[in-house]
Amino acid sequence: MHSFTGLLALAASLPAFTSAVTFNLVDDYSGKTFFDNWDFYGNYDNLTNGDTTWVTKANATSKNLAEINSAGNAVLKVSTDTVVWNEKRDAVRITTQKAYPLGTIWITDVVHLPYGCSVWPAIWTLGQNTQNWPNDGEIDILEGINLNTNNQMALHTAPGCMHSTSVTQGGKSLQANCSVDAGCTVQDPDPKSYGNAFNQAGGGVWATQFTKETLVSIWFWSRANIPASVTKLASSKDAITSQDDWGTPTANYPGGSDCDLTKSFTAQKLVYDITLCGTWGGNPDFYLPQCSAQGPTTGAAACYTDNVVGNGSNYANAYFEIKYLRAYIDPSAPAVPGQNTSSSGGSSSSNSSASGSSGKAGAGVAAAPPITMAFLSSVAAIVIGAAFASLL
Ligand SMILES: *[C@@H]1O[C@H](CO)[C@@H](O)[C@H](O)[C@H]1NC(C)=O
Ligand SMILES: *[C@@H]1O[C@H](CO)[C@@H](O)[C@H](O)[C@H]1NC(C)=O
Ligand SMILES: *[C@@H]1O[C@H](CO)[C@@H](O)[C@H](O)[C@H]1NC(C)=O
Ligand SMILES: *[C@@H]1O[C@H](CO)[C@@H](O)[C@H](O)[C@H]1NC(C)=O
Ligand SMILES: *[C@@H]1O[C@H](CO)[C@@H](O)[C@H](O)[C@H]1NC(C)=O
Ligand SMILES: *[C@@H]1O[C@H](CO)[C@@H](O)[C@H](O)[C@H]1NC(C)=O
16 A cells, blocks of 8 residues: 555645746647648557557548548547447557657647547557567556546556655556556546546646656646646747746656666657557446446446447547647757657658557557456556545
8 A cells, every 4th residue: 555655745845847948849730731640550459459440541531530620620530330249340549650759748639538438548658669568668648448537647667667656746646566557557636637527628738748857747737727838839839948837747757766767768659549448448347337337238248249339329429639739849859760850840751660550558558468467456456546545
């Protein structure tokens, strides 16, 4: 239980996010060119055992699963076609072709998130050499399953990294060990950080700072709470020169003596994906308490049988609507080999190998099924952590 003892010590001192900074806008994924410079996975979900085929770009386009809507926002959908038993349902997973070095801030404005029984969306990052997971690190910015109401953030690293229990952050640390299958998780206390309440509030903005000075910090602001400086950035090509109005990060992973996070992360690509069921969302320990009313099936097959199979009308709301993803880089950040990080605005010239496949890791849990005892015990730790936290 020692990993939860820091929860009461969250208040107090301000973090060191108030010094002068300059992060230049290098990539703006938005509007008609949003889908330029991404890799579409183009394979079934062989990472988190979800019941989805993550379609190719050609299929996503022809089936309208990735499109720009009339508001000019990017929409990523789950197919609402009929699926018969033993087939998977189409959905989308996209990965930036470009990797971003330590010295990056990503800001993404999301109007609508997928959620609901069987649905498991994530916004997350991973290293360029996907065979090397988790040694290159993973940052989970947004992740939720089924009828969860709160976002759960995490880092995944090679063994050795523990999340300090005395950090200044708005969220609740649920798991301190960054190399267990769930990663070192932090739950956002804001009920508008996921699910229907997120969408009803008009969505919100995540800013993820990845620097050698402060390592990983994630801020979430519901639409009504977006700081003025962040709103102003979105309508300009200005650099980030102040974070004075950003407040305390929701999750804060400063590394330090517990772990040299700079050695745990290489340059990161950013991913948006939606899978269905799988090792987290479809695990009956999580699925059944929230979603047993979806149908008569019990046990491990319930998520698939009572949701994925069928006419698909239950997935009409299971989409991302994204205003933008912007990447800002500290001019002193190291170059990523083979990449031009000095571009400014617009879709950048990318020079990484666009293989169309990426990611050995799943978002949130480690790869390959079958579910291991290690996974189940980390699951137990999350449940215990959540129950413990709710007593505070
Ligand atoms: C998943 O499928 C892709 C495309 O076939 C392949 O490149 C990759 O190695 C597979 N990953 C795993 C973990 O099986
Ligand atoms: C793409 O669509 C074609 C034609 O329907 C289909 O045969 C193929 O399996 C699909 N592949 C992916 C990965 O979306
Ligand atoms: C963290 O988890 C890893 C993987 O399960 C384990 O090998 C390691 O001993 C754990 N570290 C601590 C300090 O509990
Ligand atoms: C789709 O299937 C669900 C569940 O079986 C049913 O309630 C709904 O009426 C169906 N919708 C359509 C348009 O057929
Ligand atoms: C991409 O990077 C490689 C290796 O650094 C380089 O040889 C090549 O010229 C680059 N291509 C472009 C289009 O910049
Ligand atoms: C990098 O991109 C910027 C902006 O597009 C361009 O001006 C510059 O020439 C590029 N540098 C290289 C080495 O390609």
